Amino acid sequence: MATAQRAGNSSRNPKVCPVRGAWILVEIVRVLGSTPRGEGTKMWVNSDSQVGSIGGGQLEFLATKRAREMIAEGSTEAVASLPLGPVLSQCCGGIVDLTFNAVERPQTEPEYGCPMFLYGLGHVGSAVSRIMETVPHPLVTFDDREDLGASHIDVLAMIDSAPEKAYHLVMTYSHELDFEICRRLIERNVGGSVSLIGSKSKKARFASRLRNLELDSERINCPVGIVGIRGKEPSVIAVSVVAEFLLWQAAEAISE
Numbered sequence: 001m002a003t004a005q006r007a008g009n010s011s012r013n014p015k016v017c018p019v020r021g022a023w024i025l026v027e028i029v030r031v032l033g034s035t036p037r038g039e040g041t042k043m044w045v046n047s048d049s050q051v052g053s054i055g056g057g058q059l060e061f062l063a064t065k066r067a068r069e070m071i072a073e074g075s076t077e078a079v080a081s082l083p084l085g086p087v088l089s090q091c092c093g094g095i096v097d098l099t100f101n102a103v104e105r106p107q108t109e110p111e112y113g114c115p116m117f118l119y120g121l122g123h124v125g126s127a128v129s130r131i132m133e134t135v136p137h138p139l140v141t142f143d144d145r146e147d148l149g150a151s152h153i154d155v156l157a158m159i160d161s162a163p164e165k166a167y168h169l170v171m172t173y174s175h176e177l178d179f180e181i182c183r184r185l186i187e188r189n190v191g192g193s194v195s196l197i198g199s200k201s202k203k204a205r206f207a208s209r210l211r212n213l214e215l216d217s218e219r220i221n222c223p224v225g226i227v228g229i230r231g232k233e234p235s236v237i238a239v240s241v242v243a244e245f246l247l248w249q250a251a252e253a254i255s256e
Helices: 002-007 057-073 123-132 155-160 175-187 200-212 234-255
Strands: 023-032 042-045 050-052 077-083 095-103 116-119 139-142 165-170 191-196
Touching: 023 057, 042 057, 057 077, 057 095, 116 123, 116 155, 123 139, 123 234, 139 155, 155 175, 165 175, 165 234, 175 191, 175 200, 191 200, 191 234
Parallel strands: 116 139, 116 165, 165 191
Antiparallel strands: 023 042, 023 095, 042 050, 077 095
16 A cells, blocks of 8 residues: 555645545556456545445455545545555455545435445445445445445444434344344334344344344344345345345335
8 A cells, every 4th residue: 555655645745635524536547457346436435434335355445544544644636556466365366556536525326215224244245235336225334344344333323323214234244243233223213124134043033032122023024135036155145135125125115
């Protein structure tokens, strides 16, 4: 990441960010070899959130970190060239050239409908996130592993930020954390869907614990995904889950 740091230092006489709390537009301007996203892919980063994705993993983590450093420094432009090899713990093997530019606000395609709140960016969660980047519905993500580049690392803050109605998709690395998220969502009486990845036996265990707490166990939608789509590969599960989300979204639109 040294290239980006040199590009943003005083030797280039960087301008001052035009507005307090400005956003940094991070754009992939050139790729060589195998990379997670192509040229023209953009994400917008401010001091505590982001819009869009340039592919996740260490690439996105380091780019987000550099963008936030620029905001803190008052820099408005920088460049970086990152090899996606062992140094970044990514096996794509390609090279990604990035530009960083200060902007007043994100400029994205319009999003509509109820958002998906995705809890967990493991193999399946990351696959879901990549698919969601291609559909015009808002996505908010949580994972407390900072290197995964989720929009939230504090699950309580994410739950508290939820709108009146959303599709909450719970699939963290921990069954206990999954339960705590489901419990808090039901206690908060959130609108929309509380969907949990897992088996029927997992649902039964969670339902029993929720009933013991005098909470509505019927709120949990589990297993998730379209019936009839088979396969345990993360990409297959993700397609099935996003398809169910889109069906739920369509039903919600009709009911309004």
